[in-house]
Amino acid sequence: MTDTLLLSDAEACAPSVTHAIGTEAAAAVAGALKALADPLRLRMLSAIASDPRGESCVCDLAELADVSQPTVSHHLKVLKDTGLLTADRRGTWVWYRIVPGRRAAVTALLDAFAPATVLGTPDHEDAGRAETLRDMDARVTRLAEELADELTGLNRDLVVAIVRESYAGLVRSAKVTRHMIPLTERFARQRLADLTRDRETGAPQVLFVCVQNAGRSQLAAALLNQLSGGTVIARSAGSTPAADVHPHVRSQLTEIEGEPEAGSAFPKPLTDDAVRAADVVITMGCGDVCPIIPGVRYEDWAVGDPALASPEGVAAIRDDIETRVRALLTTLTT
Template sequence: MGAPAAEDVAHALRALADPLRLRALSLIAASPTGEACVLDISELTAVSQPTVSHHLKVLRDAGMVTSERRGTWVWYQLAPEHRDAVRAVLQAFAAVDARPTGTVPDLDRHLDQVASDLAPRYPTIAAARVRDVVRDSSTALARTSGLGVGLVNLTERFARQRLDDLVRIEGGTTVPRVLFVCVANAGRSQLAAALLQRYAGDTVLARSAGSAPAPAIHTHVRPELEALGADGFPKPLTDDAVRAADVVVTMGCGDVCPVYPGTRYEDWAVGDPALASPDGVAAIRADLDTRVRTLLTSLTRSGAS
């Protein structure tokens, strides 16, 4: 290696030598769309947006990422000339990713098997992209809930949902979709999705997500979900889930949901069951039941328009 090349590599390595920058690159590399904005990285790393912007500028100045402004947000992608090198570095050190040690033996092998099993079900999506979705889903779930030995199974379920979203975005399905979003995805949004799915059957697809998912479903909510035949688990909100939805219903999660033209948005003022008694949860379910029935009637009448 000549002196100029060594200087370039050293400059790049200095830019990488920061935990937040490595996490930002990892999030960008694992994104199904190959890009992320400051808001995405800020929410997933719990770091302020100005701090994230500073570190992304360092990476951009070092030539590691490129950026593109669209609307009010700047989107960052891996620089084409460094994409393979960055992915190789991240993959080489994947084993030190923060997750419960020893709880899932051979996790990488299990995730590769999940990706291999899912790829034939989604022929319109490149196998490499399927693998990225599986890996990103595993990281997101492990980060928020420490799922231990159940991680692989729930990763497969979450990845399937995300791949279904990608197919819908590409125009592959026409069944109306409703996305319920709350903060923890451990109570209100789970109940609302279960109720809608029960009443709508296969005429509507109901999903739920959280802006800051809890480790598990709230204790008093789980029996209600089981009574509805639902087996939910907290999962993070993704941009593709919003893009794939015809209707997005938010419940106390603020302005974290991106807004897309053509998508119908509603905000429901519903009680939080996190600290509610069993009777309180029953009252919340009754409130949601009424709202869900009204929503389903409007979907039937207007075709989710």
């Protein structure tokens, strides 16, 4: 009897390994990660991925650190041997670019894994998040009813559904605090405005998109709203929103918008309705793919990630974005 029980317990708790990564695939991934396990190599990869030209010269990459030219060449060779980079010699210099088939992997590393590793979320915040979620449903229901009562020109069921979808979209990643209900209301109102917007009338609308909507896209939207003076409406969203705006970027938003407005910035999920409502959709060099809507103009800006940059790098990225925003504004207002 005891033997039977022991066997049953062993069978019950035996883990399934049928879906584990294969041995050969694990070895290949581990080899690539080992090659990337060097701070200078990661900085080189980031510089190449975000270079507006789509490629970087060895002479540019040598400025990232005070090391010899042979050391720079060694690190680039390691990255090239992993299959992440391809090289092209022109005269006395060699130019490097991301292999097209590996760009999605590089994007995931630099725009998702790296920021999550640097910023992280304390365990006590996760515990508080779970407790807050249990008390939130009734408040969301009340908000939905209040907006439906206010927006009498829209179908009531639609308003309620949008509020609940907006909350669900935000709660997957956003920090659940006392601000969750106001954020849900703002996001729901924005989505309802998108659903009813006629792109033939009103101010031009621009949607900036990046993976986490925590850095480049927030900064670009703030700069365009400031420089346009209301003649253009700028919005931002992310395919996989982060929990919060990156601290480096929040300080920049404070300089641009002032404390109250910058404090209300939050990462938002990308929706089809936001794309449909936009006149221009701009992805921020992070590999995101947006729905293709007829009549919408699409651009991609290769811009560095301020979340991982030095203070000097953040300032340079802001200047780069501002230059692009000014050029865009000229095309929208002339």
